[in-house]
Amino acid sequence: MLFNALAAKAPPSGGDYTKDGLIFCGKCNTPKQCRTVVDGEEIVYSVWCDCMKRADAEEKRQRKEIERAFKTAELRRLSMMGNKLSKCTFLGADKGGDNARSFKICERYVEKFPQMLKDNRGLLLFGGVGTGKTFAAACVANAMLEQNYSVVMTSLVTLIDGTDEIIRRMNEIDLLILDDLGAERSTDYGFERIYAVCDARYRSNKPVIYTSNLPLDAFKHAEDIRCARIYDRVLERCYPVEFRGVSRRKREAWRGFEEMNELLDV
Ligand SMILES: [Zn+2]
Numbered sequence: 001m002l003f004n005a006l007a008a009k010a011p012p013s014g015g016d017y018t019k020d021g022l023i024f025c026g027k028c029n030t031p032k033q034c035r036t037v038v039d040g041e042e043i044v045y046s047v048w049c050d051c052m053k054r055a056d057a058e059e060k061r062q063r064k065e066i067e068r069a070f071k072t073a074e075l076r077r078l079s080m081m082g083n084k085l086s087k088c089t090f091l092g093a094d095k096g097g098d099n100a101r102s103f104k105i106c107e108r109y110v111e112k113f114p115q116m117l118k119d120n121r122g123l124l125l126f127g128g129v130g131t132g133k134t135f136a137a138a139c140v141a142n143a144m145l146e147q148n149y150s151v152v153m154t155s156l157v158t159l160i161d162g163t164d165e166i167i168r169r170m171n172e173i174d175l176l177i178l179d180d181l182g183a184e185r186s187t188d189y190g191f192e193r194i195y196a197v198c199d200a201r202y203r204s205n206k207p208v209i210y211t212s213n214l215p216l217d218a219f220k221h222a223e224d225i226r227c228a229r230i231y232d233r234v235l236e237r238c239y240p241v242e243f244r245g246v247s248r249r250k251r252e253a254w255r256g257f258e259e260m261n262e263l264l265d266v
Pocket of ligand 1: 030
């Protein structure tokens with residue numbers, strides 16, 4: 001029985017009528033009042049008729065929908081998929097050269113994702129700056145999104161500033177891609193937050209793909225105990241895939257240098 005403060009506020013509907021001394025709704029023909037006996041005295045109190053209960057349920061549903069839309073927007077804001085990374089696809093990837101095998105592994109990962117999800121298996125894409133590991137991670141993300149999996153790709157640096165609620169929401173996502181592990185601020189607070197993110201995901205038993213500029217050895221033999229406990233989690237769940245080759249940025253810098261050489265070499 002709903003004791004009702006709102007009933008008083010409800011606009012009196014024209015069709016309301018009285019039956020057996022109680023007010024009934026003219027629209028749904030259910031009572032707007034009930035009676036009971038307290039200490040031998042009969043009292044009449046207001047209740048919600050069916051249409052008021054329905055209106056209340058509808059209002060709650062709408063509020064929930066707004067909350068959900070807000071959370072999705074919040075996730076999208078944190079995800080980097082909105083920018084140029086959203087255009088990275090395996091089709092457009094240069095899969096020859098040094099990283100042919102690494103790209104192949106990433107493609108296989110997408111093919112085998114149902115199994116990967118079941119076993120909580122992720123990847124650690126590591127290698128120097130500009131070798132294409134972030135690009136490869138974005139290719140995986142887009143391929144997964146195409147198959148209607150939920151994917152968020154973001155940097156750990158962004159997540160450090162995320163709320164606990166955001167970290168919790170991250171665990172509902174099928175595939176989380178965390179870019180640039182090892183580039184975060186090395187404060188106790190930073191490490192604490194990163195550990196919280198990795199650990200929450202680990203416990204939720206869902207895969208993560210990490211990218212990192214660090215060499216594999218840095219993960220295996222971290223001297224800093226704060227790093228070590230994060231990296232142990234990573235290595236336990238993620239298959240390491242190396243990206244090699246001349247860094248694109250280095251190549252551009254080199255081209256610039258060559259042009260300058262030509263200009264200056266009269
Ligand atoms: Zn009614």
